[in-house]
Amino acid sequence: xxxxxxxxxxxxxxxxxxxxxxxxxxxxxxxxxxxxxxxxxxxxxxxxxxxxxxxxxxxxxxxxxxxxxxxxxxxxxxxxxxxxxxxxxxxxxxxxxxxxxxxxxxxxxxxxxxxxxxxxxxxxxxxxxxxxxxxxxxxxxxxxxxxxxxxxxxxxxxxxxxxxxxxxxxxxxxxxxxxxxxxxxxxxxxxxxxxxxxxxxxxxxxxxxxxxxxxxxxxxxxxxxxxxxxxxxxxxxxxxxxxxxxxxxxxxxxxxxxxxxxxxxxxxxxxxxxxxxxxxxxxxxxxxxxxxxxxxxxxxxxxxxxxxxxxxxxxxxxxxxxxxxxxxxxxxxxxxxxxxxxxxxxxxxxxxxxxxxxxxxxxxxxxxxxxxxxxxxxxxxxxxxxxxxxxxxxxxxxxxxxxxxxxxxxxxxxxxxxxxxxxxxxxxxxxxxxxxxxxxxxxxxxxxxxxxxxxxx
Amino acid sequence: xxxxxxxxxxxxxxxxxxxxxxxxxxxxxxxxxxxxxxxxxxxxxxxxxxxxxxxxxxxxxxxxxxxxxxxxxxxxxxxxxxxxxxxxxxxxxxxxxxxxxxxxxxxxxxxxxxxxxxxxxxxxxxxxxxxxxxxxxxxxxxxxxxxxxxxxxxxxx
Numbered sequence: 149x150x151x152x153x154x155x156x157x158x159x160x161x162x163x164x165x166x167x168x169x170x171x172x173x174x175x176x177x178x179x180x181x182x183x184x185x186x187x188x189x190x191x192x193x194x195x196x197x198x199x200x201x202x203x204x205x206x207x208x209x210x211x212x213x214x215x216x217x218x219x220x221x222x223x224x225x226x227x228x229x230x231x232x233x234x235x236x237x238x239x240x241x242x243x244x245x246x247x248x249x250x251x252x253x254x255x256x257x258x259x260x261x262x263x264x265x266x267x268x269x270x271x272x273x274x275x276x277x278x279x280x281x282x283x284x285x286x287x288x289x290x291x292x293x294x295x296x297x298x299x300x301x302x303x304x305x306x307x308x309x310x311x312x313x314x315x316x317x318x319x320x321x322x323x324x325x326x327x328x329x330x331x332x333x334x335x336x337x338x339x340x341x342x343x344x345x346x347x348x349x350x351x352x353x354x355x356x357x358x359x360x361x362x363x364x365x366x367x368x369x370x371x372x373x374x375x376x377x378x379x380x381x382x383x384x385x386x387x388x389x390x391x392x393x394x395x396x397x398x399x400x401x402x403x404x405x406x407x408x409x410x411x412x413x414x415x416x417x418x419x420x421x422x423x424x425x426x427x428x429x430x431x432x433x434x435x436x437x438x439x440x441x442x443x444x445x446x447x448x449x450x451x452x453x454x455x456x457x458x459x460x461x462x463x464x465x466x467x468x469x470x471x472x473x474x475x476x477x478x479x480x481x482x483x484x485x486x487x488x489x490x491x492x493x494x495x496x497x498x499x500x501x502x503x504x505x506x507x508x509x510x511x512x513x514x515x516x517x518x519x520x521x522x523x524x525x526x527x528x529x530x531x532x533x534x535x536x537x538x539x540x541x542x543x544x545x546x547x548x549x550x551x552x553x554x555x556x557x558x559x560x561x562x563x564x565x566x567x568x569x570x571x572x573x574x575x576x577x578x579x580x581x582x583x584x585x586x587x588x589x590x591x592x593x594x595x596x597x598x599x600x601x602x603x604x605x
Numbered sequence: 606x607x608x609x610x611x612x613x614x615x616x617x618x619x620x621x622x623x624x625x626x627x628x629x630x631x632x633x634x635x636x637x638x639x640x641x642x643x644x645x646x647x648x649x650x651x652x653x654x655x656x657x658x659x660x661x662x663x664x665x666x667x668x669x670x671x672x673x674x675x676x677x678x679x680x681x682x683x684x685x686x687x688x689x690x691x692x693x694x695x696x697x698x699x700x701x702x703x704x705x706x707x708x709x710x711x712x713x714x715x716x717x718x719x720x721x722x723x724x725x726x727x728x729x730x731x732x733x734x735x736x737x738x739x740x741x742x743x744x745x746x747x748x749x750x751x752x753x754x755x756x757x758x759x760x761x762x
Binding site: 168170231234235238241242245248265267268270271272274275278279281282285286287289290291292293296297299300301302303304305306307308309310311312313314315317318321372373406409410412413414416417418420421424425428429442443445446447450451456457458460462463577 | 611615618619620621622623625626627628629630631632633634636637640641644645646648649651652653654656657659660661664665668669672673676677684685687688691692694695696698699700702703704706707709710711713717718719720721722723725728729732
């Protein structure tokens with residue numbers, strides 16, 4: 149009985165695998181997509197870590213304040229690479245799909261661990277990329293906190309990636325170069341010695357007796373698809389060689405040329421999809437792509453003061469406190485405590501800087517700010533320019549109500565307590581009566597509606 | 606370098622990669638249990654399992670069906686036309702998978718009008734319609750060409 153099940157199930161899965169055979173689904177394609185995906189994952193991981201530590205620095209960490217657009221670049225890259233992963237991941241999964249139908253599904257403890265690590269990798273990647281994408285829409289339809297999960301999961305993903313590369317390394321080395329992967333006619337060179345499960349010609353499906361369950365059904369489907377029994381066929385879109393020889397074939401007639409065309413067509417599809425999603429959404433992060441911004445969740449220039457808003461005054465609960473005429477900015481230094489009204493601040497004379505707002509969600513925009521230099525303000529309470537500060541907002545709640553600022557930002561001459569934005573008073577949505585703007589920091593740390601600045605070190 | 610030396614280096618690299626991978630995963634798991642409450646971790650686990658099911662039971666069969674249909678269409682359509690159709694289908698599917706959640710988000714996100722500001726339904730409809738036109742045109746032109754060729758071959762026969 150067991151044998152019969154083995155033969156039957158193995159046969160059906162084998163036939164299904166056979167029907168998935170395609171010149172796109174070989175080890176070389178897996179290596180090509182794997183390389184691109186690996187690169188994108190590493191870019192996302194590195195830029196993600198940078199963003200994480202900007203927000204939660206270890207005590208000894210200091211960050212560059214120049215170029216001021218550094219975070220704009222790294223986070224734009226994070227989101228763009230993340231979006232590019234979507235079509236690449238689909239392409240990779242499609243390429244290795246025959247492995248999904250491997251029979252027997254598990255051959256030993258090592259194989260079980262390998263398949264388990266791939267399951268973790270694939271599900272982790274799908275969840276990470278999807279939740280990351282939807283986070284840029286500011287929508288959180290899942291039962292876990294986004295930031296902590298995205299961070300922890302990124303280690304699981306990168307670890308799984310290292311294991312996956314380790315497991316497949318012989319295949320990766322064998323098919324790293326195109327010239328080792330295809331013969332002079334451009335046909336894939338199968339090599340059964342490196343352990344690939346994707347050998348369309350080498351791993352011939354063992355011939356099964358016609359009476360086995362499933363065989364006839366699958367055979368009928370295959371005849372419907374290809375018009376003839378295609379066991380000897382290359383499995384590319386197009387008729388089988390027998391059929392081709394017997395009738396007028398669509399061009400090209402040569403099977404090797406068909407294989408090349410099918411392969412290039414697939415790469416062209418994935419390449420176009422990657423380019424498509426980047427071009428149609430990248431305009432929120434990169435100026436060059438702005439005219440093609442069709443699907444991004446943000447539009448540069450849209451919003452009060454011609455700038456998009458992330459956290460609104462209403463969401464922060466400051467609609468009343470921010471416009472209170474008695475508002476004053478409290479400065480606390482070494483034993484000195486002073487309060488400044490908006491008129492006091494303005495009377496100090498405003499300096500103008502151009503700095504971008506760069507959001508963790510990927511959108512960014514350059515803006516012109518006018519305000520008082522932070523290092524001049526802390527000098528008024530007797531603190532040196534390289535002071536560490538704690539800035540508190542009028543916000544009632546929220547993870548970024550209190551922000552700490554390292555000395556590298558306090559002493560930078562472009563770090564301001566800003567009162568004006570793009571030629572007008574700050575809109576309440578952008579932090580009226582006063583907000584912080586500093587170079588190279590995520591938007592969540594450019595605290596709005598500030599009420600106090602305290603020197604803490 | 607000899608192939609034995611390469612084999613040796615590959616073997617060492619594999620061991621290092623797998624060990625590093627296990628350590629990094631352990632770090633991720635540790636971070637997870639120290640920063641997330643247990644019920645949140647279970648929430649994440651259900652999402653991870655759902656992702657595998659989504660991929661294995663829905664996405665993969667869908668791709669197989671599309672591939673089979675393209676292959677069957679390939680019997681009577683010019684190969685280049687088929688490639689053009691394939692490109693348009695892949696682009697359409699990828700845009701659909703990224704913009705559909707955005708459309709849904711628009712119904713849930715009411716924070717401020719600068720988040721998801723566009724009419725994504727209309728924009729997606731236009732782009733997808735253009736792609737559908739490309740697919741149909743490629744298939745029609747591709748199969749017509751073939752008919753002409755058959756006719757031409759018949760004449761020369």
